[in-house]
Amino acid sequence: MKRTLGVCYYPEHWPEPQWEEDAARMAALGLTWVRIGEFAWARMEPVPGAYDWGWLDRAIETLGRHGLQVVLGTPTATPPRWMIDRHPDMLAVDAQGRPRGFGSRRHYDFSHRGYRGECTRIVQAMAERYGRNPHVAAWQTDNEYACHDTVLSYSPAALSAFRDWCAQRYQSTDALNRAWGNVFWSMDYDRFDNIGLPNLTVTEANPAHVMAFRRFASDEVVSFNRLQTEIIRRHSDAPIAHNYMGRVTDFDHFDVGADLDIASWDSYPLGFLSDRLEATPDHKRRFVRQGDPDLQAFHHDLYRAVGRGRWWIMEQQPGPVNWAPYNPDPLPGMARLWAWEAFAHGAEAVCYFRWRQAPFAQEQMHAGLLRPDSVAAPAHDEAAQVARELASQPEQGTALADVGLVFDYASAWAWQTQPQGRDFDYFRLVFHIYKGLRRLGLNVDILPPDTADLSGYPLVMAPGVATLSDSLLAALAAHQGQSIIGPRSNAKTIEFATPVPMPPNLPGLNATVMRVESLPPDVPVPLAAGGNLRHWREKLDTTAQVIEQSADGFPALIVAGGLHYLAGWPDDVALDRILTAACHRAGLKTTTLPDGLRQRNSNTHRFWFNYNPDPVEWEGITVPPAGVHWQAL
Numbered sequence: 001m002k003r004t005l006g007v008c009y010y011p012e013h014w015p016e017p018q019w020e021e022d023a024a025r026m027a028a029l030g031l032t033w034v035r036i037g038e039f040a041w042a043r044m045e046p047v048p049g050a051y052d053w054g055w056l057d058r059a060i061e062t063l064g065r066h067g068l069q070v071v072l073g074t075p076t077a078t079p080p081r082w083m084i085d086r087h088p089d090m091l092a093v094d095a096q097g098r099p100r101g102f103g104s105r106r107h108y109d110f111s112h113r114g115y116r117g118e119c120t121r122i123v124q125a126m127a128e129r130y131g132r133n134p135h136v137a138a139w140q141t142d143n144e145y146a147c148h149d150t151v152l153s154y155s156p157a158a159l160s161a162f163r164d165w166c167a168q169r170y171q172s173t174d175a176l177n178r179a180w181g182n183v184f185w186s187m188d189y190d191r192f193d194n195i196g197l198p199n200l201t202v203t204e205a206n207p208a209h210v211m212a213f214r215r216f217a218s219d220e221v222v223s224f225n226r227l228q229t230e231i232i233r234r235h236s237d238a239p240i241a242h243n244y245m246g247r248v249t250d251f252d253h254f255d256v257g258a259d260l261d262i263a264s265w266d267s268y269p270l271g272f273l274s275d276r277l278e279a280t281p282d283h284k285r286r287f288v289r290q291g292d293p294d295l296q297a298f299h300h301d302l303y304r305a306v307g308r309g310r311w312w313i314m315e316q317q318p319g320p321v322n323w324a325p326y327n328p329d330p331l332p333g334m335a336r337l338w339a340w341e342a343f344a345h346g347a348e349a350v351c352y353f354r355w356r357q358a359p360f361a362q363e364q365m366h367a368g369l370l371r372p373d374s375v376a377a378p379a380h381d382e383a384a385q386v387a388r389e390l391a392s393q394p395e396q397g398t399a400l401a402d403v404g405l406v407f408d409y410a411s412a413w414a415w416q417t418q419p420q421g422r423d424f425d426y427f428r429l430v431f432h433i434y435k436g437l438r439r440l441g442l443n444v445d446i447l448p449p450d451t452a453d454l455s456g457y458p459l460v461m462a463p464g465v466a467t468l469s470d471s472l473l474a475a476l477a478a479h480q481g482q483s484i485i486g487p488r489s490n491a492k493t494i495e496f497a498t499p500v501p502m503p504p505n506l507p508g509l510n511a512t513v514m515r516v517e518s519l520p521p522d523v524p525v526p527l528a529a530g531g532n533l534r535h536w537r538e539k540l541d542t543t544a545q546v547i548e549q550s551a552d553g554f555p556a557l558i559v560a561g562g563l564h565y566l567a568g569w570p571d572d573v574a575l576d577r578i579l580t581a582a583c584h585r586a587g588l589k590t591t592t593l594p595d596g597l598r599q600r601n602s603n604t605h606r607f608w609f610n611y612n613p614d615p616v617e618w619e620g621i622t623v624p625p626a627g628v629h630w631q632a633l
C-alpha cells in the first residue's frame with residue numbers, strides 16, 4: 001500500500017492569484033492530496049438555484065495542473081443563510097427546546113426532510129459536475145458528523161421521524177410498551193403519535209426510551225450519509241470518505257462506515273489531551289506538548305476497523321489549535337511523529353489541517369503549515385521531512401494484531417443512559433484496557449461488536465459490551481485462544497432490560513453476577529494479589545476456576561477453557577498483572593515499555609514512538625525526544 005501526505009485548503013478564503021503559488025508550494029513540499037470544498041456552499045450557490053462553479057472549476061484545475069489530487073467535500077455542514085429562510089424549522093433543537101441558530105456551522109437537523117432535499121440537490125449538482133473530473137480522486141461527505149454535539153435534536157422533525165422509526169421497529173404500541181417496560185410508571189402509549197422525545201421529562205426518562213432515541217438518532221446519521229454516497233456513486237468511481245472525530249461515540253461509526261470506502265479521522269492530540277481525557281495532572285503536564293501516547297493509536301486502530309482496512313488522517317494538528325481550554329505549541333518533531341504513527345498503524349494518507357492559518361473568523365488562532373503571511377510555520381518543514389522519508393520507503397501494510405479488542409457504540413449510549421456510577425464511561429473503560437495492552441508492547445486490532453470470526457487472535461477482549469451479539473457469542477464459543485469478557489458485559493438485553501438468566505451468561509462459563517456496586521474514586525476494592533478494582537465491581541457466584549480474588553473474598557477474574565470473566569475495573573497495577581498472565585496463556589510475548597515509549601509493527605517494520613520530552617534508551621536503541629525510530633522486522 002502506498003502512503004501519501006496531503007493538506008486541507010480553502011481556495012475561497014484567498015484571492016485567486018494566490019492559488020497558483022499555493023499549489024506550486026504544496027507540490028514542492030511533496031504533498032499528494034488537497035481537500036477542498038467542505039464549507040463552501042454559500043460560494044457554490046450564492047442565491048438559491050443559481051450555481052457558481054467557475055471558481056471551483058479553476059481551483060481544481062490549478063491544483064490538478066500541479067499534479068495534486070483533490071478530495072472534494074460536500075458542503076452540507078454549512079448551509080447558506082438563505083436556506084434558513086426557505087426552511088425555518090431545519091435548525092436542530094437542543095434538549096431544553098431551544099433552536100440552535102445560524103452563525104457558525106452544523107446548523108441543521110439530520111431528520112429535516114426539506115433539508116435532506118436541499119442536500120440531495122447540491123450533492124447531485126456537484127457529482128454531475130465533478131464526478132468524472134480527473135483531478136477529483138476522492139470525496140468527503142459533509143464534515144465531522146456529531147461535531148458540536150449535533151446528533152441529538154429534539155425538533156418537530158426529529159419527533160415525527162422518531163415516531164415512524166418506533167412504528168417500524170415495534171409494529172404495535174403493545175409491543176413497544178412491553179419492550180420498554182412502560183408499565184413501570186404508567187408510561188404506556190396507545191398510539192405511536194403519543195410518543196414524545198425523551199427530553200423535558202420531570203425526572204429521568206425511561207432508559208429504554210432513551211436507548212431507542214439514541215439508536216434512532218444514529219440511524220438518521222447513517223441515512224443522511226447514505227443519501228450522499230448513493231448520488232456520488234452514480235457519477236463517480238472515486239472512493240468516498242467521511243472525517244470522523246476523536247472520542248465521539250454519538251452515532252454508530254461502523255454503520256456509517258458500511259456505506260463508505262475509506263474511514264478518516266481528524267487528529268488533534270494536544271487538544272484531546274487538554275479537553276477529552278481523564279488523566280492525572282502529572283500526566284497532562286508531562287505530555288502537554290506531545291499528546292497522550294495512546295489516544296491517537298487507539299483511534300487509528302478504531303478507524304482501521306471502521307474503514308475495513310482503508311483509513312486516513314483527514315486533518316492532522318500542525319501547531320496550536322484554538323478550541324481547547326489551553327492550546328500549547330507541539331514540541332518540535334511531533335508533527336512528524338504523529339504522521340509516522342498513523343502510517344505505522346496502516347494509514348494510506350495523512351493530511352495536515354490546514355495549509356495557511358486564517359487571519360479572520362473563528363479559527364484565526366489555529367495554526368497551519370503556513371503563517372497568515374504565507375511564511376512557512378514549523379510543521380511545514382516537518383511535513384517536508386515526512387514526504388522525503390516516505391519517498392524512500394513508500395509501500396507498507398498492516399498485519400493481523402496480537403489482540404482483538406471489541407468496541408461497541410451502543411454500549412457507550414447504554415452506559416451514558418444509566419451509568420449507575422458517575423465514573424462509569426464506556427470509552428474510558430475500553431481505552432484504559434487499550435492503554436494496558438500498549439504498555440505491554442502489543443499490537444491491537446479493534447473489532448466491531450458483530451465480529452463473527454476471532455480465529456486469528458490469541459487474545460480477545462470485550463469490556464463493557466452491554467449486549468453481546470449472537471455472532472460474537474458464537475465466535476467466542478468457537479475461539480481457541482484466550483478471551484476476557486467484562487466487566488459489565490452482556491448485562492442488558494437489546495431493549496435495555498436486565499436479562500434472565502442473569503449476566504454474564506457466557507457459553508461454558510458457570511457464573512452469575514449477584515450484585516454490582518459503583519465506587520467513589522477514593523474507595524478502591526483491593527485485590528489479594530495487589531492492585532485494586534476501581535469505579536465498578538461485581539460480586540460473582542461461580543463454580544469456575546478463580547484466578548484473581550478481592551481481599552474481601554469475592555472472585556474478581558474467573559476462567560473456564562480460555563474464556564475469562566473480569567468482575568470489575570482493574571487499576572493499572574492489577575491490569576498489568578492480569579494482561580501479562582493472559583498473554584502468557586495465549587502464547588503472546590510481552591514487554592514493559594518505558595512511560596511514553598510505544599511500539600507498533602507494520603507488516604515489514606517495527607516502529608518506536610517517543611512521546612517523552614527526553615530521549616529514551618530501549619533495547620539498544622536511542623529514540624530522541626518527540627522522535628521516531630524504525631527497523632525492519
Ligand code: GAL
Nearest residue numbers: 143144147266268315321366
Ligand atoms: C475540526 C474541523 C475543522 C476545523 C478543525 C480545527 O474539528 O473539521 O473544520 O474546525 O477542527 O481544529
